[in-house]
Amino acid sequence: MLAISRMKALISTHCISKTTPLSLFSSASKSIRSYPPTQFRTPNLVRLKPNTFVPYASLSSEIAPNGAVEMDAASRRQRSGEIHVIVGPMFAGKTTTLLRRIQSEKGDGSNVAVIKSNKDTRYGLDSIVTHDGVRLPCWALPNLSSFKQKFGLDAYEQLDVIGIDEAQFFEDLYDFCREAADHDGKKVIVAGLDGDYLRRSFGSVLDIIPLADSVTKLTSRCELCGKPAFFTLRKTEEMQTEVIGGADVYMPVCRQHYVSGQVAIQAARVVLESQVECRSCA
Ligand SMILES: Nc1ncnc2c1ncn2[C@@H]1O[C@H](COP(=O)(O)OP(=O)(O)O)[C@@H](O)[C@H]1O
Numbered sequence: 116m117l118a119i120s121r122m123k124a125l126i127s128t129h130c131i132s133k134t135t136p137l138s139l140f141s142s143a144s145k146s147i148r149s150y151p152p153t154q155f156r157t158p159n160l161v162r163l164k165p166n167t168f169v170p171y172a173s174l175s176s177e178i179a180p181n182g183a184v185e186m187d188a189a190s191r192r193q194r195s196g197e198i199h200v201i202v203g204p205m206f207a208g209k210t211t212t213l214l215r216r217i218q219s220e221k222g223d224g225s226n227v228a229v230i231k232s233n234k235d236t237r238y239g240l241d242s243i244v245t246h247d248g249v250r251l252p253c254w255a256l257p258n259l260s261s262f263k264q265k266f267g268l269d270a271y272e273q274l275d276v277i278g279i280d281e282a283q284f285f286e287d288l289y290d291f292c293r294e295a296a297d298h299d300g301k302k303v304i305v306a307g308l309d310g311d312y313l314r315r316s317f318g319s320v321l322d323i324i325p326l327a328d329s330v331t332k333l334t335s336r337c338e339l340c341g342k343p344a345f346f347t348l349r350k351t352e353e354m355q356t357e358v359i360g361g362a363d364v365y366m367p368v369c370r371q372h373y374v375s376g377q378v379a380i381q382a383a384r385v386v387l388e389s390q391v392e393c394r395s396c397a
Pocket residue numbers: 203204205206207208209210211212244245246247335336338362366367
């Protein structure tokens with residue numbers, strides 16, 4: 116109770132109205148600069164991008180000849196970031212959706228960058244590529260913490276939107292997304308597998324759901340019956356979590372075919388293992 120009344124007193128001494136977001140009380144943002152959600156909109160705010168509002172008084176930006184509002188680095192840092200997560204099984208269109216959103220942001224005049232894991236070397240390291248062959252240049256990195264340094268600190272300041280593909284392979288996903296959205300004011304769009312071939316949580320993708328503004332779960336088509344597919348079946352006998360591959364190794368399946376597929380694969384594995392044992396006995 117004491118703590119709550121102290122907090123209330125602290126808040127009232129700042130003379131902040133009821134509509135002020137809590138982020139304004141963080142030590143990092145002492146002045147009132149940016150207002151994230153639409154419900155906090157007040158008449159003296161100007162709209163820069165969807166869900167980005169900055170008071171006229173603090174606006175430090177220029178109108179480009181094409182009409183786009185160009186923000187300086189300080190304004191970029193002070194506005195509110197966003198995190199959007201796209202999940203689903205393989206072949207569900209996660210990369211396609213990420214690519215479309217990034218291209219749409221670019222079309223709106225945002226500075227964008229896309230990162231993918233350097234573990235996935237299927238289509239080379241310089242682009243993210245959908246299963247349909249659509250590609251976009253990207254940074255292939257071993258981890259996300261190296262991005263700022265590699266991209267360059269000045270260039271990072273200028274970024275509005277960061278896309279992350281194959282997010283399940285990044286161990287530092289949670290810290291990177293939180294820092295980029297909460298402190299650096301970036302919009303982060305993350306695409307990745309929520310589950311592995313055994314339907315276990317994959318990497319840190321599910322850990323960032325509590326940080327997210329939106330979560331989109333996509334489905335594919337079951338390769339065996341054409342019904343909506345929620346899961347990824349591994350067709351080979353490898354048992355480690357990470358095995359890079361495409362349609363040669365994996366297929367999207369519905370619940371019924373996931374269960375029957377797992378039984379068939381397990382039976383095949385038993386047969387193979389007994390054959391190996393027989394050979395070593397002979
Ligand atoms: N075996 C397959 N099953 C389903 N879709 C496939 C398959 N092979 C290629 N595709 C195509 O892949 C597209 C999705 O590609 P992509 O966006 O890269 O998916 P994800 O990133 O979710 O794996 C589908 O729209 C479909 O046209």
